[in-house]
Amino acid sequence: MIACGHSNDQMSSCVLDEETFCRCCQLFLEHSHSLCDGWSWQLVKGSEEGYLRKVALGNVRIRTSSNPNQITDQYIQGASSDQRQGRTSPFTPHKENDDDHNDEQYYDDDDGAVCCMQDSRSSGVIQYEYHILYSYSYQTPVLYFRASTLEGRSLSLEEVWDGVHPNYRQRLQHGPWDTITQQEHPLLGQSFFVLHPCRTEEFMRPVLQAALEEHRQVNYVVTWLSVVGPVVGLDVPLSYCTKVPAPSHTSPSPLQPPALQTQPD
């Protein structure tokens, strides 16, 4: 409703103003906290601007499968075999280090109280970082994301793609994966992948207009995220759609929301 704005003017764009974006985010966050879904509002230092952020780990995405462990194994295996092929650089001056016998004498950690961990497993874990920002030029939310190993190395798009479970891959290859581009995060200046926002209005318009006709209220951010999130492996629990209300139309709307209720997340 808010998003499509003025109902008479159907052809006018179904855009989202920043104030509504912030209020949508606030409501979104409240539900996230109740779910422990991990979203938080990040304020940028020395700026009024902020963004929604969530970090998820590699196998969270495919947990929904009927046999989570098995798939997780394959998933992680796949990722780590990439790394064996040299995508993760080994510690190059290793020889020198091996020669350094001094080292090994004392910090041999084996005090018998350490249980063995297979490190290949942990190195196969991928950290996904999702940011939702407001785009002034497109007047829509924009999803930024990056994936990194536990070492903090960002994956290339191909590697992210490799990490997608084959069952999903086929479907996504026809989908909007090719709308992903690389951009500097407008607030952090670091390189992120972006789901390009130029089609957002196009797929949001029918949803918003249908809602308008049915006098249903829609939280733009929730609806939008439920469309774009799965594309990049982001789980959006169904309850967001049922529990998160649209920002109240009538309420006085000081431009404050998520920024002020910042949960240290």
Place this chain on the structure above:
Amino acid sequence: MAAVSVDKDCADQKLQFAPFSSALEAGFWHQLTQKKLNDYRLDESPKNIKGYYYNGDPVGLPTRLTLEFSAFEVDGPTPVRCCPVTGTLFNTNTLEAFKTSDKKALLEQQAKEIWDAIQSGAALDDPSLLCRFLLLTYADLKKYHYFYWFCFPALCFSDGIKILKEPATLEQIFSPRQTAALQSGYDRLCSETGTSAVPYFLVKYTEEDVEVAQLRDWDSFDNARRTIYVTVGVYDPCTLPQHPGWPLRNLLFLIACKWYVPKATGFLLDVLEVVCFRDRTLQGSRNIQHSIVFQVKLPLPDLSLNAVCPKSVGWEKNPKGAMGPRMVNLSECMDPKRLAESSVDLNLKLMRWRLVPSLNLDKVTSTKCLLLGAGTLGCNVARTLMGWGVRHITLVDNAKISYSNPVRQPLYEFEDCLGGGKAKAPAAADRLVKIFPGVVAEGHVMSIPMPGHPVNFSEGTMAQARKDVEHLEKLISEHDVIFLLMDTRESRWLPTVIAASKRKLVVNSALGFDTFVVMRHGLKKPCEPDDSSPSVSSSTSSSSSTPAEPAQLPAASLFSNIPGHRLGCYFCNDVVAPGDSTRDRTLDQQCTVSRPGLAMIAGALAVELMVSILQHSEGGYAVASSSDDRMNEPPTSLGLVPHQIRGFLSRFDNVLPASLAFDKCTACSQIVLDSYEKGGFNFLSKVFNSSHSFLEDLTGLTQLHQETQNAEVCMRTAIYTAAYTLQYIVQHKHCNTHYLYM
């Protein structure tokens, strides 16, 4: 994840802990880089940083200590339900310092601080002092290689810790009621302490109830009970069913030191029960039943040693499972050059989405382009090629940058003109690399020998000409597409011949004042023995040289559906050989007085033509599209593949003529190519050194001239290639004599 199988005999079983796996977010390295560059610089002194761990992971994830970009803001917020851990960063300036730093001393120093906190009782007040880390780093900011080594110091009991009762899940130990009470008790503790996670706490329970308290409340909490049976809770990041995570280690030490020893009350700790508190929320439903509970017997600490810091461990193993540092190569995500490359590529890929799904970008970006001429056209062609992601661009020019150039030639600047001016080709190549470091650009300062411009003044000039020819031949061989962008017509002759002989795609562009031509040269079929008359249809090959032949064919066939191998070259429409540059016959000589926008238009069109050709399944052999095809189904995903684009700026109009190769062409006719292939430089030098009549004699143009004069027939029936042009011009009412090269 797979724990070492534990001895079944419970009596001998020792408690084992899951060590932390360091987990760094990409933002951490960005932030470290910024700190190093802007704050630390050469300062190697220890810095306080912060990490956190979480006890809500799904099974299978490693026990992580995470550092994110906010790690440097020690007082900043910690993610909800995570335990903060303070740490010390030792960032060295050199790899050598990183390697030689005294790891033992670093560990002991950290262990001592923990030990002191235990001894002084500070750790009872603030148990977070028990869990800390140190991080040794060296950042090679030239290569974006980051070396790092984490240490999670833990104090050791020399004989280990005996398990009295093996780990079981909370579900097995606690009733649902007790579980609920534990959960609410823990939550109350969180709100009391104003945090969302409490790392260590005391627990006491009956069948009815569970109580939770802070460590510091030990005396009041347990006084009433005076059992020899104590339960502690630890916020446990581990997900293994048989092992607690690392944070428990130092707590056990604290307990042994503080509470084992009988106090005035005579209390003696016999059995310690540990609740490894694991707290997971899935889809909104919270669960702590998978927490584990076990009992241990703490060893009696040696009181005499109390003053001395006990043995400690904690350096993290590297991915090979060995004691050693880790290295991560972040050049792909941090090196601006690499970022520019991947951004350019991904941006181009956006074109495929919706607009041109079948676009074959690799075909474009992998094409090696040779640009002959680095002037207005060369600069604009190069820039447009870069826009298409072409990575291999070579420029050839013999001129220097003059003061009038930079305003029209976008690869040059005023500074380039000073001191006599830099050589254009290398300067252009340098600028391309500056614009986009991912490009492989080369500039060659070289003159291209031209017909009618003798090279036989001396041995030296001959040798130079031979060298230039060889150089040009080599360059043409090494590239896929040759752009002819020079300012004279005759300089296009040699590359036209060589490229035709080597079957290289040629894209040619020339400017008038307000007109331009952009064309692809016909691409001769791969060398075949039988193809002696390439210009016209084979059925009438015996009479192919007669000028009357085209008139017998329907006009439409002359201009439509000409396959790529039968298309003409730049010289096919000419009935005089190149070599006479004194007369105003070509567009080329006028280039310096062309309208300034023209070179950008023509340069861009030249590249776009190349890209369209590359998208066609037959490439340079593609049938030429004409203006008439504009309404038809386009042959490529990008549209038409014309032979020529002729533009008229005065009318803001382009047309797409196509013309056949001329069997008497002074550049691409079979006899010229044969002579070149057989005669090599000897043939070429004759061309350079002779007047234009040499080529005209060779190709039969001289005879043609005579015949036409004898027949006293004028333009209408004379030279058919010219007639095409004329017919075309009449069709389009462009009676612009600039196009009549006769």
